[in-house]
Amino acid sequence: MNCRFVCCHECDEICTIPHPTPPGRYRCPNCGHVIFRHWPDMTERIYATNLAALFLFVLINYFPLLSFEVLGNRAEATFTTAVLYLYQEGDYLIAVAVLMTTLIVPLIRILLNLALFGPLYHGRLPRYAPTAMKLLEAFGPWGMLDVFMIGILVSIVKLVKMGTIVPGISLWAFAVLIPILAYGQAIFDPHPVWEEIEKAQREGRIPSPTERIA
Structure with missing residues (x-):
């Protein structure tokens, strides 16, 4: 061996x-x-988890996060309206931070994983694999869905005394999305992917760094 x-x-x-x-x-x-x-079947697992994550992400942004009712007046909140409320209140930096860490960056990571591990699942290494791996590493620290979930739970605990709170489909989908993404991150091993990239570069199937510089 x-x-x-x-x-x-x-x-x-x-x-x-x-x-x-x-x-x-x-x-x-x-x-x-x-x-x-x-994990010998890492490619299949990550591809499956990110397909499920993309489906849940669509549900999260389409359905209400929760409904809040006080004295007969009912309001619904979604992820996008939460960012909009922060912006309207003048908390511009917080609104941008929430938008990036809970919507844009997680979606980019899901799409990058699908774009990379989808072809790998079907036995093909894409030419953009080195760039995708570097972007996944760069965006890794910026995904903070778990922190946002804690903030939602704290807000629910504080608001439950003021009125009636009804969790929406988006909240349940969000609760399922977090462990799915955590599981995909836990089993992710970059070593075999980089080895396949180096092998493809030696064989000329994808350009090597020296060829790109030249």
Whole structure:
């Protein structure tokens, strides 16, 4: 069995990993940090989870998030109206931050995963795979749906004493979307994708960095 080398993200130790890599969790022998978890069917799982996430994302933005009724007056709120209310109140930076972290960035990540792992699922590596991987890494820290969910729960607890709150379809879809995205992020291992990219670059199926510079 051949070996490949992986650099530990914590201590920079060069670790040897058997190749082909058996399923399991691999730790750095120096510091014990988990280098990565190998899932043989990672492509299929990530493709399926992001298809489900895209469907839920459409539901979240189409149906009401919750309904609030006080003295017979009823109002419905959606994700987009929440951003609009913040903007109308003059909280421009907060409105932009909520828009980016709860709508734009999560949608971009879902579409990038589908654009990358969809072709991989069908046995084809797209030419834009290196760019997609770099964008996924760049947008990773900006997805904060779980933080927004906590804010919604806190707001519901505070408002429940003032009137009647009815959770909408969007809220339930949002509650399902968070663990699905978390699961997809937990099983994501960039190593086999980068290995496939390097192999394709050596074979000339996709341009190498030196060719793009030239």
